[in-house]
Amino acid sequence: MPSTPSHVVNVPVNQIREITQAAWATPDAIVLSIGEPAFPVARHVLEAAMAALDRDDTNYTPNAGIAPVRAAFSERFSRRSGVDDDPSRVFVVAGAQQGLHLALSTLIGVGDEVLVPDPGYPTFTMTVGLLGGVPVSYPLVPQHGFQPRIEDLRNLVTERTKVLMLNSPSNPLGSVFDHELTRELVRFAHEQDLWIVSDECYEAFTYDVPHVSPARFDAGGPEAVPQAREARVITSLTLSKTYGLTGLRIGALVTPPGMEPLLSNVMEATVSCVSAPSQYAGLAALTGPQDYVSTALEHYRSNRDAATSVLDSLGIDYLDASGAFYLWADLSFATGGDVRTWTRTFLSERGVALAPGTAFGSMGEGWVRIALCGRTDELVEGLSRLPAPPRS
Numbered sequence: 001m002p003s004t005p006s007h008v009v010n011v012p013v014n015q016i017r018e019i020t021q022a023a024w025a026t027p028d029a030i031v032l033s034i035g036e037p038a039f040p041v042a043r044h045v046l047e048a049a050m051a052a053l054d055r056d057d058t059n060y061t062p063n064a065g066i067a068p069v070r071a072a073f074s075e076r077f078s079r080r081s082g083v084d085d086d087p088s089r090v091f092v093v094a095g096a097q098q099g100l101h102l103a104l105s106t107l108i109g110v111g112d113e114v115l116v117p118d119p120g121y122p123t124f125t126m127t128v129g130l131l132g133g134v135p136v137s138y139p140l141v142p143q144h145g146f147q148p149r150i151e152d153l154r155n156l157v158t159e160r161t162k163v164l165m166l167n168s169p170s171n172p173l174g175s176v177f178d179h180e181l182t183r184e185l186v187r188f189a190h191e192q193d194l195w196i197v198s199d200e201c202y203e204a205f206t207y208d209v210p211h212v213s214p215a216r217f218d219a220g221g222p223e224a225v226p227q228a229r230e231a232r233v234i235t236s237l238t239l240s241k242t243y244g245l246t247g248l249r250i251g252a253l254v255t256p257p258g259m260e261p262l263l264s265n266v267m268e269a270t271v272s273c274v275s276a277p278s279q280y281a282g283l284a285a286l287t288g289p290q291d292y293v294s295t296a297l298e299h300y301r302s303n304r305d306a307a308t309s310v311l312d313s314l315g316i317d318y319l320d321a322s323g324a325f326y327l328w329a330d331l332s333f334a335t336g337g338d339v340r341t342w343t344r345t346f347l348s349e350r351g352v353a354l355a356p357g358t359a360f361g362s363m364g365e366g367w368v369r370i371a372l373c374g375r376t377d378e379l380v381e382g383l384s385r386l387p388a389p390p391r392s
Contacts, residue, residue, distance in 0.1 A: 007132045015359035023353035030382035033353040037244040038374045042292045048284035052277040063267040065092025069279045072286035073252040081213035095249040096238035103234045108133040114163040118361030146173045163195045169202040169323025172369035176323040186217035190227035198235045202324040204242045231256035243285040250282040300325040303372040310383040325372040332366025333389045352382040
């Protein structure tokens with residue numbers, strides 16, 4: 001049998017899927033390991049997809065998506081980010097993950113380096129490696145509130161560094177970049193001649209703090225930094241989390257001017273286009289009633305508060321989430337230096353699935369990610385089964 005390339009063989013296992021699939025095979029397990037919204041999809045969104053099927057609107061669309069969907073994404077991004085966007089810069093993609101692959105496929109070659117957060121979403125590293133690039137982790141540590149530091153990034157840049165990956169609100173941390181940090185990160189990328197891929201999948205869900213898009217500070221943005229002579233921020237958006245459309249696979253890339261022909265070619269070579277019914281569902285979500293988003297936001301806030309109450313009662317430390325729908329908790333007192341194994345044991349013995357911190361990088365050892373998007377009663381019951389730290 002012919003050999004498989006090493007950069008494919010060496011793509012790491014996604015430990016979130018690993019523990020979640022084990023939980024799905026465990027009777028009556030409480031699954032707190034995956035970010036699957038618990039609300040039913042809004043009826044008008046389902047009807048839009050069904051209407052597309054009824055009229056047999058199942059043909060190819062343009063690579064970048066149908067014009068009304070691109071316009072709807074552009075309008076939402078402009079309104080929420082403050083950036084004067086143009087629909088011609090919007091590419092409709094098959095979910096944020098395909099968008100990430102599309103963006104990186106256009107930006108890096110074999111051996112090129114990408115700065116990725118640690119802890120950070122695992123497919124950042126997986127996708128870079130799959131494309132033959134080299135993921136270089138930048139540390140997010142408790143002493144600095146799990147926020148990136150410019151000096152750490154600067155020490156990692158080499159002549160092969162091409163891209164800085166940013167993620168705010170963060171999965172898995174629930175942290176949010178403030179205005180000043182976001183501006184300094186964009187300034188740094190321009191000084192170092194780097195692209196930015198900004199994962200903003202959770203931009204709809206922040207708690208008492210604003211979401212600040214790096215595009216605000218890019219060339220053409222309302223607060224462009226002096227170093228920004230040309231645009232270099234690619235923004236990744238999705239409807240999976242915002243509207244609970246995880247299985248319909250629809251998102252968007254908001255790109256700098258001039259990238260459209262290149263992205264179109266790469267899109268054609270991967271998935272050609274997103275399915276038309278999914279695009280019409282996305283259009284209905286973006287332009288129709290927004291009750292789902294407001295209801296989900298309050299549910300996630302309430303679940304965050306319920307979860308932190310349980311952790312406080314047990315004496316377990318955590319990072320208080322300012323965004324997304326995850327809680328990052330310190331179980332190092334119980335995990336024995338191997339949180340991946342501990343989560344499997346906890347699932348088999350206590351019937352609760354938590355995502356091990358090492359799914360998100362080596363800096364996550366001893367930590368777990370708790371998904372806050374499900375039923376409140378299951379969340380509280382699952383967390384009540386956690387061990388308490390030993391008393392000093």
